[in-house]
Amino acid sequence: MNYFSPEPKKRKEDFFDMEREWSALDRALKKGKMVIVTGLRRYGKTSLIMTYMNESRKKYVYLNCRLLPPVVSLNSFKALIEGELAKNSWGIRLLQNLKSAEVQLAGFGLKVDAKSEESVLRTLKALEGSVLVMDEAQALRMSSYRFDSLLAYIFDATDIKLIISGSEVGLLYRFLRLEDPEAPLYGRAYSEVRLNPLSKEKAKEFLLRGFEQEKITVNEKVIEDALEKLDGVIGWLAYFGYSLATGGLSVEKIYERASKLAVDELKKALKLYGSAERRYSEALRIVATLSSASWSEIKRGIEAKLGKITDSTLANILRNLTDAGFVKKDGNKYKVADPVLQHGILAYL
Template identity: 30%
Template sequence: MLFDLHPKIELRELFGRGTEVEYIIQQVISRNWVIISGQRGIGKTSVMKVSINELRRRNSTDGIYLNLRGVKTLRELLSLLISEINRNKLFNIFNVNVNLNFGPLGVELKRGRLTVQRGLLELLLSINRDMVIGLDEVQELSPVSKPLLDVLGNVFMSNPKVRFIFSGSYVGLVKALLSPKEGSPLLGRPPVEVRLRPFDKITSINFLKQGMMELGVDFENNEAEEVVNKLDGIVGWLTLFGNNYAIRKLNYEYSLQSTIEEGKRIMLEELNHFLEGRNRELYLAILSSLKVTKRWKDIKFATSVKLKRSIDDKEFSSALESLIKYNFIDKIKEGEYQITDPILREIDFDHVGRTV
């Protein structure tokens, strides 16, 4: 069902991303690793889950999906990986290993035998069947980029049966994966990037119409156009609107307004997560300025006025770059920028600091 709010698992449930899924499948079968990129709500998780499921169905490739939201250490990653292996009952994919226990409750590492980094590596190197591991929101592991890259580089060289699909923003670990520097264990072996773009207007309208048709709900063309004009081609917001209107049976105006308000809450949560440990006032002032101007020098001037202080060019450019890498803003052309998400543009950034 198109308007189900959960990430899609089956290919038949996924609208408008068949080409991307087929490409990912072919890359994984060819033993390439893949990174799925794109802004929030664009469908990265659904594309990842469907790709893993299709690889399992068509190619007998075992697969697990890990949501890394809030996972900051290798220990947490290792624990989550073992938990998912056991939950999926993948007990027969390992070679015999003196550092692994295989019991009635599943797989576990023998206590005290290994460091966490070595334990993660041995677990991955012990896999003896084709296996794809989806790491969603992988930028969360940026604080442990160096040891994790060492593990991944070793796995890439030593165990081609294990393949990874990553998703995340272009910062930290993702940047190190896509653009490995001199001395990186993945230099010359970067994953293939699959960037998901918003649907165009016609595809967005067709998505709404097909979802309504599934549920036997009449929907006027002018209403579909208004929804798309408000929400752009962001499939997450279109799905939320469809759920409000066709499943929850809210009236049209309230469905659209509820979608915008709920979307604002979601985007504020995402923004606050991004702002942890950063200069909150600076970033909010930049976003507020971007609602009224696009040019670099005008954004910088407006930001300085809001902050009531001058801003160093380097500090300002670095903040802009971070917002781009986390998919909050786009660089339209040289020297011009805009807020990416239509819902994000609805937020009053001048009051975020006091209300959240």
């Protein structure tokens, strides 16, 4: 038993019970072909999916789309699937069968792209009856290849079940365009399993049981302090527990490290916006400083520092920040979605 180990959980005994989400995933997968698992970074999506899949003993392939290059080619996607398959004996056998089929087909002089598409489709055909997990699938939107069409093909033409997950929930839905009549996935039936932070009671139980496993006693005040700062995000709670158990650092120090980690991720994501990055950073600093900021407060703040900004540009910035899960809208106000990140923005951005 080890709740605090840092990697995504794979075994039921390391997995802190998420009854509601577990049974929602179970129902959705039994009933339908496509499940979308959403929740911000560190809410426990990957752990839920992997532990569930291992427990259910179904054949599955897990793809972490974050491992793909920033602009995704079909070939890099193919390499990711094949790399995953090569990790277990079932997958290796499957790949070997594909290879012999491929040799027979060689020499037809297909175009490069058509050839790699055919090869991906062939691999998918061989996965009939299993579950394909695409984690952080919003990464697939950055491609000249239409991965949404590929998903529609899988849905329509195979009996593969799909679990699609992502931390950047708005971007994920912008990629899938399930409600857009012009889009390939339009009208396909799906269920969403949405993860949320743990309640205060559950978060406390997680920490207490985790410390019990580590056989250390931790001062009640330290625990209360952590609960206050980490706001039920299971990934931060695990990080805190792990750091305390292994390094014996102070809560303050751990909190600083976590904030720094969150800001580093943010900075990496903001690079995407090139020269507009400064405006994104400024918007975030204003939102973090005010805790809860209105449109006009953000606009005024940016203009004071960086000069005039049009409404449509600001709308675009706030939409992108919201869709990427860094900011959330609460009524008419904008807030930083994660309290650890909020602290990080104030200290390090």
